Amino acid sequence: MAPTLSRRRVLALGAAAGLGPLLGACGDGGSSSSNGSTGPVKLPTYKPVTAATPDLAAEPAGVSPGYFTYPTASSAASQPVQGEAVTALTYTYDPIAPALGSNPYWQNLNDKLGTELKITYVASADYKSRVATTIAGGDLPDMVAIQGVVQQMPAMLKTTFTDLTEYLSGDAVLAYPNLAGLPTDAWRSVVYDQRIWGIPVPRARIGTVLYTRADLLAKAGLSLQPTSWDEFKQMAAALTDERAGRWAFGQIPFNTILEMNGITGNWPGGAGAWQAKDGVFTHTGTTPQFTQALQDTVELVKSGVIHPDQAGAPNTKRNQWMLAGTTSFTIGLYAGWGKFYGQAKDVPGFRLTGMLSPTRDGTGTRVRTPGPTLSSFTAIAKTDDANRIKQILQVLNWLCSPFGSSEYLALRYGVEGQTFNRNGSDPTLTEGGRSQTLLPVRYLAEASPVIYEPGNRQAVQDQYDHQVAGVPLAVPDPTLGLYSETVASKAASEQQELDSVLLEIQLGNKPVSAWQPAIKQFMDRVGNKIKAEYEEQAGR
Incomplete structure (x- = not known):
């Protein structure tokens, strides 16, 4: 569990970070992006990671790879995480999933992960007020999903969350290979005052x-x-x-x-x-x-x-x-x-x-x-415990396991024969699996998007063709990597x-x-x- 904030510290934070109307202006996350300046910051080194060769290559740059069928031979993408339970707060656009005790998907996820992932989540429409209440209450979970932009964003992050620059900047990110596979533009939106404050949840660039x-x-x-x-x-x-x-x-x-x-x-x-x-x-x-x-x-x-x-x-x-x-x-x-x-x-x-x-x-x-570079990013509650920070980053790295890996299969589909069955090589969720997999782990971290529509080759081809034609036409948003307090407040x-x-x-x-x-x-x-x-x- 992250350290508890004292009441005095919360009040000071409120004055510094404008937590009264905490989540003032917001959007999809990508449009109201980061910092005071990304200049001196060395963004995480980009090193693509794949667990299966796509049928349609990720070309030109920015286009998602396409898969006509799910790979038949899944390969492990990362080592299980060890250590005490990790807590998280995030949001969802879907109905609530069954609780851990009656959710084999979630139970399997924890078994595969190697540690217990305790997730608290609320509907996206209510998430802004929940985050404000959580921060004001002074007892943050280890990980918090951050949507949009808030007033005095740099000050709020500095006071409440962990500066991850030394763990993720440049080649340091290579200690977490799946995080290194996230696109560079997505990282720009988590940089404030020349520091890296979280893990982006990337989105396809087609918008x-x-x-x-x-x-x-x-x-x-x-x-x-x-x-x-x-x-x-x-x-x-x-x-x-x-x-x-x-x-x-x-x-x-x-x-x-x-x-x-x-x-x-x-x-x-x-x-x-x-x-x-x-x-x-x-x-x-x-x-x-x-x-x-x-x-x-x-x-x-x-x-x-x-x-x-x-x-x-x-x-x-x-x-x-x-x-x-x-x-x-x-x-x-x-x-x-x-x-x-x-x-x-x-x-x-x-x-x-x-x-x-x-x-x-x-x-x-x-x-x-262009589309938003991310839907949100996940910050780590403020702590000086380097080992704990590394453990949490390993959890996030595991959640970013690439398409085709055994971890990805567990993240999206769960347990074969219980939460999903196979139609050929394609996994198909069971009735129980459809509700259990609504657990919103994907709004904490996930791999770069791929194009995959089980049993529908034409749909994959049509999406891919649209990206190939549209992505090169995208005009970069010049505000990406910039922060406006006037926009926020x-x-x-x-x-x-x-x-x-x-x-x-x-x-x-x-x-x-x-x-x-x-x-x-x-x-x-x-x-x-x-x-x-x-x-x-x-x-x-």
Whole structure:
């Protein structure tokens, strides 16, 4: 167990780190990344680790490897960990798994790991307040998952968690081979004030996807990849038949239209909404291209190709529309690709692809918004016990065991014949296994993503092709590795107000001209301060 914090220390921490509203602004984790400066820090040496040769190679850089079947010969990837139990606090997006006493998957995990892993977790929506309460209570578990950015982030980390720089910087990370296999960009987001504060939970670099019902487009005789804004509109019109209850889109494809106009970043929310050249930062909302994208969006909405109930509809409803063929497109994170196939098992001919944004006029260079480098990172509660730190890092190293290893099989599927069976070489969870494996160890640490859809070779190929085409187009987020206190403490309410104006314009309730005073107000209140903070760090 990590050392207990005294009440006086907690109060001091609250004053230094702004723990009243502890987790102020947040996002997916990758968009609001790190530090004061990563300059002098030597990031962990990258040394890829694999336990099985992929069917589709991880090329070009940033593309995930693809596997058509699960490797038949799993190999051990790391040694079991010894020592006392390790405690952890993390989050989940799924229902609660059975407790340890009635969970053979968890029991097997501890047996394989060689020590007891005690996990406490709550729903992601409640996680921010749980972390704040835990820190204020003064008794931290050994490991804590950190989502997003908090006020006075560097001070909070320095006061509460262990500086891992000497254990992970440069070649030091090679003592933990699976951690060395994590991508370099993910590590950038755990560096604050030139120190390494945790283990990143990496994500595929492809980011948000305009999911496409390829079978419906093929039936309509349409290309899966339009080459211009005009062709995009024509395609949308061809897929829309209001009398038949069919529309092209389940929501406004604003980010797609932004990319057509050469702008990257996720809107609404403004995550990643900065461009930089020669150290000078520009908010994309202030550019003429953004205004053009707004005009294009209003035109698309007025054309009637978007589901009339899209405003306020949850993602689950939009996904249902697409699965039913009510719409042909929906927008979602890449991590959800495989879930569609599980939900569409009874849909005849179902095929899913991802559409890339063309350029507006069909010429020039296409761009793409990169995905977040990580979903969260795991920090170790403050301790000076080097042996304990190394043991916890060994646990995290084990949890990052690569696809195809025996450890990965235990992490994802559990015990053969009990929590999973084989269909050929592919593991298939049993009914009990589906609930037991909901234990969220993957939100503490996991290996770099791979593409694997059991029994669905086409799905693997389609995801891989989408990554190969899209990853090289990604424009790096210039704020990666930078920290803005204004973003953490003041920007959320201003961004919400800006987003409300954006939506009203998109729906036709306000003219496009309303954007200029709105973005000026945002810049005057917080944007120019954020710009200055980023430029100061970038210039170091």
